[in-house]
Amino acid sequence: MVDLSPDRLPVAVIGAGPVGLAAAAHLAERSVPFVVVEAGDAAATAVRAWSHIQIFSPWEFNTDPAARRLLADAGWDEPDASALPTGGDLVKQYLQPLAELPALAPHIRYGAEVTAISRLGIDRLRTAGRESAPFVLRLADGEELLARAVIDASGTWCQPNHVGANGLPAHGEQEAAAWINHGLPDVFGADRDQHAGRHTVVVGAGHSAANTLLALAELADTSPGTTITWAIRSADPAASFGGGSDDELPARGAIGSGLKMLVDTGRVTLAANFRTHAVRPLGGDPAHDQVELISRGPDGTEQVLTADRIVAATGFRPDYRIADELRLELDPIMSAPRALAPLIDPNQHSCGTVTPHGYRELAHPEPGYYAVGMKSYGRAPTFLMLTGYEQVRSIAAALAGDMEAAQSVELQLPETGVCSVTAGGEALALRLGLTRDQHEQLLHATAKHLGTSATASDAVLSAATELGIDHTDALQLAAYAAQMFDRPGAPGC
Missing domain, CATH: 1.10.10 (Arc Repressor Mutant, subunit A)
Known part of the structure; x- marks a missing residue:
């Protein structure tokens, strides 16, 4: 017979990325039983997908305090706090060693995709006995795990936003999928042949778009015929240039300044007021045939771009379908926990001006369920790893019964204004x-x-x-x- 008493069941952490592993480290330090379920076959699967990208924040903003303590006890050679790691560095020098620690490794299950979460014997409608009923996590192979609480750090990487300007797929977007790269293509490595000597249209106005545009411009220096167009919905790209030399994260400011240079010198052609309405392949072979992007403005005015490749740097969104049987309260705009949404609204905040927050702001009407990390931010693109580490520190403290530590949330985030x-x-x-x-x-x-x-x-x-x-x-x-x-x-x- 399975012992269903809360102190006997583990906390289930979904995802073995930076924030999921940090949650495991904090739970391990507090001797709270836990299990990490990771859909991929290794830790930090999503980070490995952008291993070629250099992070604009230095090491000091990318590692979790509890994780550092556990690693230090194991003789870890901590990287230079001021150095800028790539995604690959983050995996090799921090996340992989963390996942291999004896305090974590036995509790991580790889190839374990969570397809649904509910309560044991209780659906979303029933209230009586709800708080005391264990969570049930159903895996893709049909196995079910029981947990006393759930920390959902599954992220948003597998749920990219569409190219369509209104949040819906552009007409023909699915049929043109073979021409479209999402996220951060490796233009100097695996994806070089798709872009070298060809015309790429980058859609989006955030840091992912800027990184890709800078990389394509460097590729163009050595690959004749490589041309680049940057399609944005706004009339003015100034917001994408960021804080420049006033940014407290120099590399973040440098990205924006470099992007402005590309536009000012004509190395990147700017297509402003471009609201993608339709995508139309001009043949059946993405290796040789081109594709059209059609913009339609509010007044019906159309613009057309013809490209060899499209990079959809349009961000990501959370997928809460696995939690359909849980009682969640999500902000109708941000798709973030209602109490957190106003603290992270990108219309008012950058990643460096977010108010410290923890278990209280991340709570839902479903006691014991917390979405953390990128997933907690919903549609907001302002997440920093350091924010996620403070989230899980607070939650782990609450689950351990240390409410004083759980309620004391502190966070020193870099913002603009103080850098040389x-x-x-x-x-x-x-x-x-x-x-x-x-x-x-x-x-x-x-x-x-x-x-x-x-x-x-x-x-x-x-x-x-x-x-x-x-x-x-x-x-x-x-x-x-x-x-x-x-x-x-x-x-x-």
């Missing part, structure tokens, strides 16, 4: 594969050429040629540090 241009330039130089010395040499050489160049851009290109530095890389650095070149018309001004 020099530090940002160094961060961008490292992201581009340049050394600090090369960065300094470029600044000095550019200053030397300013007196004899028509524009700051020309001065930067002359300096780059002199030093053997890639022109696109050099212009990205100049765009970020434009205020250091006291000349009108400098890229990024």
Whole structure:
């Protein structure tokens, strides 16, 4: 007979990504029984999918305190707190070692996809005895697991938003799926042949779009015929350029500054006011045939873009279908827990201005169920891993009965306004594969050429040629540090 008393059943953590593993670390520290169920065959499956991308926040913002303590006890060689990891670095140097710790590894089940969650013997309508009934997690193979609580860190990676501007699939989008990449394609690796020497339209206005546009511009330097169009719904791309040199995360500011440079110098063609209404393949072979994107404005005005590839950098959304039998209270706009939604509304907040929050803001009318991490943010694109780590710290404390710790939520997030241009330039130089010395040499050489160049851009290109530095890389650095070149018309001004 199975013992169904709450203190005997484990807490079920769904997902072995950064936030799910952090939840496991906090539960392990507090000696709360747990099981992690992961649909993939290894930890951090989603992160592995964008392993080629460099994260704009340094290591200090990407690791969880409880996880660091457990790793330190095992002799972990902690990365430099100020270094900028790639997704692959995050897996290799942090998430994989964390998942392999004796305190976590025996409790992680891979290849275990959760298809539904309910209560034992109780559907969503029944109230009597609900709080004391264990949760039931049904797996894809039919097995069912019992749990005292559920921390749902399953994320949003498998649920990308559509290309259609109104949130619905564009007409023909499903038929054109073979022409569309979602998320962050590896344009220098596995996806290079799809973009080199071809025309790519990037749809979206967030950091994913900016990263892809910057990568495509670098590809264009070595692959003749590579052209890029950036399609955005708004009339002005300024919001996508971010805080620039005022951003407290230098690499985040550098992304925006670099993107502005691409547009200002014509290396990327901007298609503003582009509201994708339909997608139409112009043949049956995505390796050779093109595809059209048709925009239709409110007044019926149409724009047409013809492309070889489409990158849908349109974000992701949560999938709550596995929780249909639970009593959830989601904000009708954000698809986030109702109490959390106003704290993360992207119309009012960046990822650095989110109010600290924990188990109370993440609670639902279904006691013991918490969606955390990216999933908790619903449709908001402002999530930072550090936010998720504080979420699960608070929840683990609550589940352990330490309500004082659970209610004391603190979070120091980076925002705009306090960073120097020099530090940002160094961060961008490292992201581009340049050394600090090369960065300094470029600044000095550019200053030397300013007196004899028509524009700051020309001065930067002359300096780059002199030093053997890639022109696109050099212009990205100049765009970020434009205020250091006291000349009108400098890229990024």
